[in-house]
Amino acid sequence: MAGMTKTVSMADALFVKLEARIRSGELSPGSRLPTQKEIAENEGVSRTVVREAVARLEAQGMAVARQGSGVFVSDEARYQAFQITRRDMSELADVVRLLEVRLSVEAEMAAFAAARRTMADISAMRAALRDMAVMADDPVASAQADSRFHAAIAHATQNDHFVKFIEFLGVRLVPPRNLYLRDQPPEAQRAYVEKVRAEHEAIVDAIVRMNSAGARDAARHHMQESLSRHAELNEAATFSRRR
Numbered sequence: 001m002a003g004m005t006k007t008v009s010m011a012d013a014l015f016v017k018l019e020a021r022i023r024s025g026e027l028s029p030g031s032r033l034p035t036q037k038e039i040a041e042n043e044g045v046s047r048t049v050v051r052e053a054v055a056r057l058e059a060q061g062m063a064v065a066r067q068g069s070g071v072f073v074s075d076e077a078r079y080q081a082f083q084i085t086r087r088d089m090s091e092l093a094d095v096v097r098l099l100e101v102r103l104s105v106e107a108e109m110a111a112f113a114a115a116r117r118t119m120a121d122i123s124a125m126r127a128a129l130r131d132m133a134v135m136a137d138d139p140v141a142s143a144q145a146d147s148r149f150h151a152a153i154a155h156a157t158q159n160d161h162f163v164k165f166i167e168f169l170g171v172r173l174v175p176p177r178n179l180y181l182r183d184q185p186p187e188a189q190r191a192y193v194e195k196v197r198a199e200h201e202a203i204v205d206a207i208v209r210m211n212s213a214g215a216r217d218a219a220r221h222h223m224q225e226s227l228s229r230h231a232e233l234n235e236a237a238t239f240s241r242r243r
Contacts, residue, residue, distance in 0.1 A: 010045055010049045011049045012053075014039075014043060014049055014052075014053035015052075015053040015056045015057065017043070018039075018053060018054070018057060019057065019062065022063075022073055022077050028073060029073050030075055032069070032070050032071070032072050032073075033054070033063060033071045035070065036050045036051065039054075058071070061076055062074055062076075062077045095230050096230050099223060099226055102223055103220065103227060105165070106150070106153075106220075106222075107216045107217075107219045107220040107223065108216065109157055109166075109219070110153055110203055110206070110215040110216055110219035111212040111215050111216040111219075112157040112159065112162070112212075113156035113157050113215065114206055114210050114211055114212040115212050116158045117156040117207055117208075117210070121153075121155055121156035122156075122204070122207070124148075124152035124155065125149060125152040125153065125156075125207070127152075128145050128148040129145075129149060129200055129204065131145035131148070132145040132146055132149065132197065133197065142193075146196075147166075147169075149200060151167065153166075153203070153207070153219075154166040156207065196222075196226075199222035199225060202218040202222070203218040203222060205218075
């Protein structure tokens with residue numbers, strides 16, 4: 001078991017290295033990857049490790065095997081550049097950076113949703129909010145309901161690109177509650193949940209009334225509040241580390 005774990009770990013490290021070479025353009029779309037033997041010798045790993053790493057590249061659409069020719073960087077690899085993984089959201093600074101992106105996207109998304117929403121869209125938003133309230137004491141379930149809320153707004157825009165973007169982010173949409181409420185008492189957690197609920201309700205209210213300007217402002221306020229909360233914590237944490 002220990003040997004298998006070590007192999008997987010080495011394969012992970014090799015995958016990251018090959019992925020970086022593709023993303024940087026060193027291995028450009030359409031170019032052939034070095035052979036498994038060449039990679040194994042250059043990296044000082046076994047063929048098994050190389051196979052595992054290359055298989056992951058293929059599974060993620062970054063590489064494609066051509067019978068009798070080798071493995072090539074996928075022509076689609078250039079479109080894989082924007083990724084946000086779980087490890088990318090492990091620190092407050094990472095959360096702040098994503099919130100900055102979401103600030104503009106979600107404000108306009110809410111405005112379009114207000115102009116185009118259907119009653120089914122409203123029902124989906126309300127259902128997600130109810131789930132968030134019921135699951136308030138379960139951070140994981142609450143985050144999933146929160147992501148469904150934002151997905152419902154994306155669907156209400158009737159624009160598949162908003163939908164794909166929000167689906168891509170998934171639960172990474174929702175900043176991990178433990179990062180913000182670290183070491184906070186239960187009353188602080190309840191106040192946080194209530195504040196987020198009120199911000200969400202304001203967005204839905206404007207969308208229901210088909211008030212695009214109001215929806216934009218409510219969504220921007222919600223995102224700005226979250227950004228400010230996490231930016232302040234990040235600044236405090238940075239200051240503490242420097243002391």
